[in-house]
Amino acid sequence: xxxxxxxxxxxxxxxxxxxxxxxxxxxxxxxxxxxxxxxxxxxxxxxxxxxxxxxxxxxxxxxxxxxxxxxxxxxxxxxxxxxxxxxxxxxxxxxxxxxxxxxxxxxxxxxxxxxxxxxxxxxxxxxxxxxxxxxxxxxxxxxxxxxxxxxxxxxxxxxxxxxxxxxxxxxxxxxxxxxxxxxxxxxxxxxxxxxxxxxxxxxxxxxxxxxxxxxxxxxxxxxxxxxxxxxxxxxxxxxxxxxxxxxxxxxxxxxxxxxxxxxxxxxxxxxxxxxxxxxxxxxxxxxxxxxxxxxxxxxxxxxxxxxxxxxxxxxxxxxxxxxxxxxxxxxxxxxxxxxxxxxxxxxxxxxxxxxxxxxxxxxxxxxxxxxxxxxxxxxxxxxxxxxxxxxxxxxxxxxxxxxxxxxxxxxxxxxxxxxxxxxxxxxxxxxxxxxxxxxxxxxxxxxxxxxxxxxxxxxxxxxxxxxxxxxxxxxxxxxxxxxxxxxxxxxxxxxxxxxxxxxxxxxxxxxxxxxxxxxxxxxxxxxxxxxxxxxxxxxxxxxxxxxxxxxxxxxxxxxxxxxxxxxxxxxxxxxxxxxxxxxxxxxxxxxxxxxxxxxxxxxxxxxxxxxxxxxx
Numbered sequence: 161x162x163x164x165x166x167x168x169x170x171x172x173x174x175x176x177x178x179x180x181x182x183x184x185x186x187x188x189x190x191x192x193x194x195x196x197x198x199x200x201x202x203x204x205x206x207x208x209x210x211x212x213x214x215x216x217x218x219x220x221x222x223x224x225x226x227x228x229x230x231x232x233x234x235x236x237x238x239x240x241x242x243x244x245x246x247x248x249x250x251x252x253x254x255x256x257x258x259x260x261x262x263x264x265x266x267x268x269x270x271x272x273x274x275x276x277x278x279x280x281x282x283x284x285x286x287x288x289x290x291x292x293x294x295x296x297x298x299x300x301x302x303x304x305x306x307x308x309x310x311x312x313x314x315x316x317x318x319x320x321x322x323x324x325x326x327x328x329x330x331x332x333x334x335x336x337x338x339x340x341x342x343x344x345x346x347x348x349x350x351x352x353x354x355x356x357x358x359x360x361x362x363x364x365x366x367x368x369x370x371x372x373x374x375x376x377x378x379x380x381x382x383x384x385x386x387x388x389x390x391x392x393x394x395x396x397x398x399x400x401x402x403x404x405x406x407x408x409x410x411x412x413x414x415x416x417x418x419x420x421x422x423x424x425x426x427x428x429x430x431x432x433x434x435x436x437x438x439x440x441x442x443x444x445x446x447x448x449x450x451x452x453x454x455x456x457x458x459x460x461x462x463x464x465x466x467x468x469x470x471x472x473x474x475x476x477x478x479x480x481x482x483x484x485x486x487x488x489x490x491x492x493x494x495x496x497x498x499x500x501x502x503x504x505x506x507x508x509x510x511x512x513x514x515x516x517x518x519x520x521x522x523x524x525x526x527x528x529x530x531x532x533x534x535x536x537x538x539x540x541x542x543x544x545x546x547x548x549x550x551x552x553x554x555x556x557x558x559x560x561x562x563x564x565x566x567x568x569x570x571x572x573x574x575x576x577x578x579x580x581x582x583x584x585x586x587x588x589x590x591x592x593x594x595x596x597x598x599x600x601x602x603x604x605x606x607x608x609x610x611x612x613x614x615x616x617x618x619x620x621x622x623x624x625x626x627x628x629x630x631x632x633x634x635x636x637x638x639x640x641x642x643x644x645x646x647x648x649x650x651x652x653x654x655x656x657x658x659x660x661x662x663x664x665x666x667x668x669x670x671x672x673x674x675x676x677x678x679x680x681x682x683x684x685x686x687x688x689x690x691x692x693x694x695x696x697x698x699x700x701x702x703x704x705x706x707x708x709x710x711x712x713x714x715x716x717x718x719x720x721x722x723x724x725x726x727x728x729x730x731x732x733x734x735x736x737x738x739x740x741x742x743x744x745x746x747x748x749x750x751x752x753x754x755x756x757x758x759x760x761x762x763x764x765x766x767x768x769x770x771x772x773x774x775x776x
Contacts, residue, residue, distance in 0.1 A: 163242050169286045169295060170254040171198065175228065177258040185224045188212075194257075195236065201249040204239040251286075255279050262339050265346045272348045277360050280367040281345055285338040287371055288483065296335035300490060301483075306350055308370070312362035313354060370479045373398050376463040379408075381434060381450040390434065390450070397463050399470045399477060402440070417447060421472045421663050425461045440464060474659050503634070510630060514623060521616060528612055535605050542598050553588055 174194060178186040186194075192208070199206035210231070263278060265271045273281070288301040297305075303317070310317045344350070351359050368374045375397045382393045382404060393404040393414060402417040403410075417440065428437040434450040436457040441447075451457040466478065475481050560581060567574055 163240070164237055165291055166247070166286070167237065167240070167250060169289065170251050171232065172293060172295065173258040173286075174254040177254075177261045180261075186228070191228060195231075197253055198236055198250070201245060201253050202236065202240050203245040204236065204241075207235060210235045248283075251283050252279065255282055263342055265342075271346045272351055272354075272356055272359055273342070273346045274356070274360060277363045278342055278346070280363050280371075281342060282338055283371050284367060285341055287479070289338075290335075294337070296337055297341065298335055298490070300486060302336055302341070304486070305366075308366045309362050310350070312365045313351065313358055315351075315354070317350070373477045373479070375399065375467055375478060376460060378456070378460075379452075380404075380460070383448040383450075385445065390432075395449075395460075397460075397467055399467050399475065402464065402467075417442065419464070419467050419471055420667070421468065421660075422667065423464075423468050425464050425468075427457070427461065472659070472663060473656065474662070499637075503637075507630075510626070517619060517623065521619060524612065524616070528609065531605070532609070535602065539602060542595070546595055549588075549591060556584075 175186060178190045178194065196206055196208070259275075259278070259282075263282075265273070265278075284305060285297060286295065288305055289295045289297045306317050348354075368377070377394070377396050379392055380395050381390050382395075383390055393406065394408050394410065396403045396405070396410065400419055402419060404414050404417075406412045406414060422443050424441050426439050426441065428439055428448065430437060436451045436454055437448065438451070438457055438461055439446055439448045449460075451460055470476070470478060470481070571578075
C-alpha cells in the first residue's frame with residue numbers, strides 16, 4: 161500500500177463527512193476549504209483558481225467524488241513529496257471532519273475511550289482496512305488488531321464475543337465499518353474491567369507499532385564511543401534506523417544508527433559487570449549494548465535483524481508487508497475454497513450420474529424379476545396343461561383299452577373307429593412336440609437372463625473406470641498447484657537478486673559521496689591552514705618593522721603604529737645604518753609581496769573549489 165492509497169483513505173472520510181445529504185456530492189465551496197486545508201497539511205503550494213478552472217463548466221450544483229478525483233490527483237496528490245509533511249496531521253484533519261458527524265459516543269455512559277484513543281483506533285482501522293470503498297475491515301484483520309491490543313494489555317481475546325459481533329445485523333457480509341468498531345471499543349466489549357490508562361497505553365503502543373512503523377522500543381544500556389562508559393538510553397527501532405534518546409518521552413535524541421545490508425548483530429559474553437550483551441556492527445562503528453535479561457536480548461537482536469532484512473528487501477514497513485502477505489493468504493484460501501467447491505460440485509454431479517445409473521440398473525433388475533415371475537407363471541401354466549393333457553390321455557388310453565378288450569370281437573366292424581383313434585394319437589404327438597418347443601423357449605429365456613447379468617457387470621466396470629479417471633484429474637490438479645508455487649518461488653528469488661544488485665549500486669554511490677565529502681573537508685582544512693599562515697606572516701612582518709627601527713640615546717619611545725609601512729629615522733653616527741635600513745625595508749617588501757601572492761593563490765584555490773562543488 162503506497163502513500164497515495166493511505167492519503168486517499170483519510171481524504172475519503174473527509175469528503176463523505178461534507179456530504180450531509182448522503183447524495184454522493186459536495187458543494188464547491190466546501191471542496192475549496194477542504195483542498196486548502198489539504199495543501200496546508202501536505203506542505204504544498206495551493207492554487208485557489210485551479211478548482212474554479214477545473215469545474216468551470218459545472219458552476220451550478222455540487223460535485224461528486226468522481227468529479228473531484230481528477231482535481232485531487234492533478235493539483236494535490238501529484239505534488240506530494242514523501243517525508244516533507246507529517247502524515248498524522250493529515251489524519252487529524254480528516255478525523256476532525258468525519259468525527260463530528262459519525263463518531264458520537266454516549267456521554268452519559270462510562271465510555272472507556274478518550275478522543276485521542278478513538279483517533280488512533282480510527283488510524284489503525286484505516287491502515288488495516290481493505291483497499292475498496294466504502295472502507296471496511298474483514299474478520300481476519302479485525303481479529304489481528306484485537307489480538308494486538310489484548311497482547312499489549314496482557315489479556316486474552318474472547319472469541320465468543322467476536323463471533324457475536326459478526327452475527328449482529330449491523331455487520332454486513334462478514335465485514336465491519338469503523339464506526340461499529342469504535343462503538344464496540346467504546347462500549348468496553350473487549351476491555352471490560354480494565355483501567356482506562358492501561359487501554360490508552362495499549363492503543364498508543366499498537367498505534368506506534370503498526371502506523372508508526374516502530375518494530376521495538378525499550379530501555380537498553382549503551383556503551384559510549386569515546387569515554388567508554390555505560391548509560392541507559394531509550395531505544396526506538398524502525399525499518400531503517402535505530403534511534404536512542406535520554407528518556408522515554410523521546411524529546412532529546414542522542415543518536416541515530418542507520419541500518420543497511422552491511423550491518424549485523426552479534427551476541428557478546430558478559431563482561432565489565434554487564435550481562436546479556438550484544439553489539440550492532442556497521443561499516444564505521446560498533447555499538448555495544450546490554451539488556452535486562454536474555455529474553456529482551458533475543459527480542460532486540462531478532463527485531464534488528466528483521467529491520468536489516470526489510471532494508472535489504474527494499475521494504476519500508478514491516479506491517480505493510482505483513483498485511484500484504486495476509487491478503488495473499490486470504491486470496492489463496494478463497495481460491496482453494498472455490499476450487500474445493502467446484503470439485504464438490506463435480507463429485508455431486510458424478511454421484512448423481514451414478515445414482516441415475518443405479519436407478520436404471522434397479523429398474524432393469526425389477527424388469528428381470530417381473531420377467532422371471534412371468535416365466536415361472538407361464539411354466540406353471542404349461543406344466544398344469546401338460547399334466548391335464550397327460551391325465552386326459554391316460555383316461556382316454558384306459559377307455560381305449562376297455563373298448564379294445566370289450567370290442568375285440570367287433571374289430572372288423574370298428575376298424576374305422578380305430579383309425580380315428582390313431583389319428584387322435586398323432587395329434588397328441590404333435591402336442592408333445594409343441595410342449596418340447598415350449599421347453600426350448602424356457603431355456604432361451606434363461607440364456608437372455610444370463611446376458612442381462614453380463615451387461616450389468618459391464619456397467620459396474622465402466623463406473624470403476626470413471627472413478628479412476630476422476631482420481632487422475634485430482635492428481636493433475638495437485639501437480640499444477642505445486643508447479644505454480646515453484647514458479648512463484650523462482651520469481652521471488654529473482655526479485656531478491658535484483659534487489660541485492662540495487663542495494664550494491666546504492667552502497668557504491670554512498671561510498672563515492674563519502675569520499676567526495678572527505679576531499680571537501682581536506683580542502684577546507686587546507687584553506688584554514690593557508691589563512692592561518694597568511695595571518696602569521698602579517699604578524700611577523702609587523703614585529704620585524706618594530707625591531708628594525710633604531711633607538712637613539714635620550715629619545716622617547718614612540719607609539720606603535722603597525723599600519724605605517726616605514727619611518728623616517730634621523731641620521732646617527734654609523735653612516736652604513738641607512739644602507740642596512742634600506743636593505744631590510746626591501747626584504748620586508750618582498751616578504752609582504754610573497755604573502756599577498758600566497759593569499760591571492762589561496763583565494764584562487766577557494767574559488768576553483770567552489771566552482772567544482774557547484775558543477776558537481
